Amino acid sequence: MDLVFIFEWLDTSLLAEIAKSSSGVFALVQTVHIASMVMLGGMIMLGDLRMMNVLLTNVPSGIIIKNTKKWIYLALVFIILSGIYEASAIAMKLAHNSFFFAKMAGLAMGIAFILSIRSAVYARAPSATQQETGGGTQQQPETVSPMVVKLVAITSLLIWFSVASAGRWIGFS
Amino acid sequence: MLNELLFKFASWLDTFQSSTDLHESLYMYAWVEGTHVLTLMLFLGMLLAIDLRLLGVAFKEVPASTIVERLDKPMMLGFIVMVISGLLLYYAIPVRSTQSIWFRIKVVLLISAGINALLIRNMTRSSDMSWDNDPVPPKRIRVGAALSLSLWLCVIGVGRSMAYDWWDCKKELPYFMYWAAGCVEEMAAFE
Structure with a gap:
């Protein structure tokens, strides 16, 4: 499907x-975009690395996931808004840029992954359900295997790393 | 005097073939710059989590010392990669970077953020950590965390602005700007 008409409209x-009209404002919006990327990447990494038992292993994973969630959503809102502003300035250049389309596909996949598989699996992770039942003596029946949790964490990290890398490469292509 | 010294140093670096090779390479420069930007997520992402806890707006259920101590290593790992990649980026374009007002502001901001980080580190490792489990830390800690976030936000903004040529030496600028950016040759032409 030819999507050029969207870029023509945006342009x-x-x-x-x-x-x-203003490169100063554009640079400011770019700063917001990068700062939001830092927020998103940092919070995703924190959650995923905790689930892989790499970071903050002495803190129940449920607490980490709960605390990172709202910052992830906030970062996504800022990334999308600032991204639309940035894209509008170079719309016709982006219309034929493969890395831009790779980034958009990755972003859509990342958001869908967070809202579905990642949150569902992390909510059923052994350490998260132990914490909810208070102290780990009794596990809820619906837990998923630690291997699946780690697989989801690695997939999540890979998706977001690809999005950030493709985004950076737009500038070089 | 300092401007001349910095210019001489940058010009000396510029004479190295490896500096030119890195700048003109098809992929290497992009890889180094990409690494510099992507490592931001590791370094500043961990710093953000620490500062949000010290501000009392996130991870309130976790003792502040746990967040600070456990995220220190990944944060420093990110910092080391950023410093190495940053030095390589400077090495690739030494003269323009030295004569960039944004680069100079960035260095000042980095030093300020470093001093602020040391002060926070001392405050969170002192014997008086009676507030460790408090959801909202004392005011002095929150001020330090807010300052840290503001300084790093400015570092990102100034770093991003280095890509623009608004105040490059080749442009017509007031004498003060030439001085602030270290445009030695333009300053000499002024006199």
Whole structure:
């Protein structure tokens, strides 16, 4: 499906006009984009590395996942808003950029993964359910195997690393 | 005087073939820059978690010392990679970087953030950690954490601005800007 018409529309929009008119504001929005990427990447890493038993192993995983969740959502909102602003300034360049499409596909996959598999599996991780039942003496029946939890954590890290790498490579292509 | 010294040092680095090779390489420069940006997520991501706990807005159920101590190693790992990749980026474009007002501001901000980090580290490792389990730490700790986040946000912004040529030496600028950016030759032409 040819998506060029979306980029053509974006290129002639008021947003594009504003974005092209001031490089200072554009740099500021880029800063917001990178800072949000740091927030998203940091919180994802914290959750995934905890689930892989690499970081904060003495803290129940449920606490880490609960605390990182709202920052992940906040970061995603800022990333998408600042990303649309940035894309509007170079819409026609992006229309033919493979790395941009790779990034968008990765971003969509990452969001879907967070909302479905990642949250479902982490909620049923052995350490998370132990914490919910208070102290680990009694496990809920619906736990998933630690191997599956680790597999999900690795997949999550790989997806987001690919998104960030593809994003960085847009600038070089 | 300092401007001349820095310019001489940068010009000396610029004479190395490896500096030119790195700058002009098809992929290597992009890999180094990509690593520099992506490691931000590890270094600043861990720092963000620490600062949010010290601000009392996240991980309130976890003792502050646990977050600070356990995230220190991955954060420092990210920092080391960032420093190495940052030095390589400077080595690839020494003269323009030395004569960039943004680079100079970034160095000042990095030093300020480093001093602030040392102060916070001392405060969180002192014997008086009676607030360790408190959801909201004392005001002095929260001020330090807020300052840390603000300084690093500015470092990102200034680092990003280095890519723009708004105040490059080749542009027509007031004398003060030439001085602040270290545009030695332009300053000489002014006199």
